[in-house]
């Protein structure tokens with residue numbers, strides 16, 4: 001056995017040198033928590049993305065830690081490993097009987113996989129720098145040359161990632177005019193970029209609505225849409241909770257709609273049977289003000305733990321309720337925590353059939369922590385929950 005482990009470690013040692021920049025670990029051994037791990041080297045550090053069925057977890061390692069991590073998981077948790085260097089893609093594979101097989105093939109420069117790079121170099125975004133989206137120049141996100149304004153870089157990164165996640169799903173939408181609503185659109189950077197993405201990149205016909213409470217901001221957004229001939233995009237002043245739409249809504253979006261505004265956005269989407277929902281919640285205060293538990297008082301004793309646990313619990317309950325209402329739902333860490341702590345996206349795709357066992361889970365957590373979450377109340381009052 002030691003001999004086998006030594007052989008694997010030597011194989012990794014041989015190919016995982018200073019010029020390695022990407023690694024994909026796959027083919028998990030049964031019982032492994034992750035189904036795949038992707039590692040990209042940027043600015044001297046390895047950035048790991050660990051994929052479970054529903055989530056992605058992020059981690060950083062230096063070269064030495066990364067190498068010992070590979071040695072640890074290869075054979076123990078995974079059976080395949082692909083490592084890219086400047087010249088080669090190396091393959092390390094274990095047969096059913098644990099026999100090591102290695103191979104390599106020369107990388108054609110134009111076939112090299114996308115490299116995820118750090119702050120100072122450009123990543124292969126769907127909307128790379130230089131893309132001229134004129135309203136965004138007016139709004140001060142891009143310069144006239146299409147460069148991202150330094151202070152707007154984090155926002156640009158968030159929006160690009162948002163669009164990447166949307167892009168992964170929208171290929172499953174029917175080939176017809178799409179109706180999209182952005183709840184709590186604010187200054188509408190995301191709304192304008194999404195409109196550009198759908199109409200210019202996907203060449204789709206869309207009607208897009210942005211809704212926000214702020215009349216002055218909405219007026220400005222409507223002027224900008226008109227100025228640039230974005231005919232399928234308009235903005236309305238209104239409260240998400242009171243918003244009425246009789247139409248056939250395909251996609252509901254919300255980015256950082258505060259506290260329970262997200263619940264109203266999700267409730268509207270569910271009641272319209274929207275096909276897809278992309279929602280990044282923030283300021284989840286509601287549960288933090290309600291939570292108490294006799295059994296799990298250690299989760300509510302320390303302010304910071306209580307706050308973070310409440311925020312995560314809020315979103316877990318929301319996701320479970322979406323499942324109850326017939327949505328396949330995931331929580332995705334959509335940008336790294338250092339860019340924004342409000343970094344979890346709820347992505348939900350309508351499947352039709354609800355999951356009643358998820359209802360039992362929600363009910364028990366609500367009882368345990370004495371909660372009255374808004375989305376639960378709205379769905380209950382609307383008759384969407386069968387208990």
Ligand SMILES: C[S@@+](CC[C@H](N)C(=O)[O-])C[C@H]1O[C@@H](n2cnc3c(N)ncnc32)[C@H](O)[C@@H]1O
Nearest residue numbers: 184185186212213238239240255256257258261
């Ligand atoms: C943090 S900002 C996010 C703006 C934009 N989505 C973005 O990410 O840049 C939250 C926005 O949600 C709006 N908002 C909060 N509650 C709302 C409600 N009940 N109805 C409509 N808009 C709401 C606020 O006015 C604000 O513009």
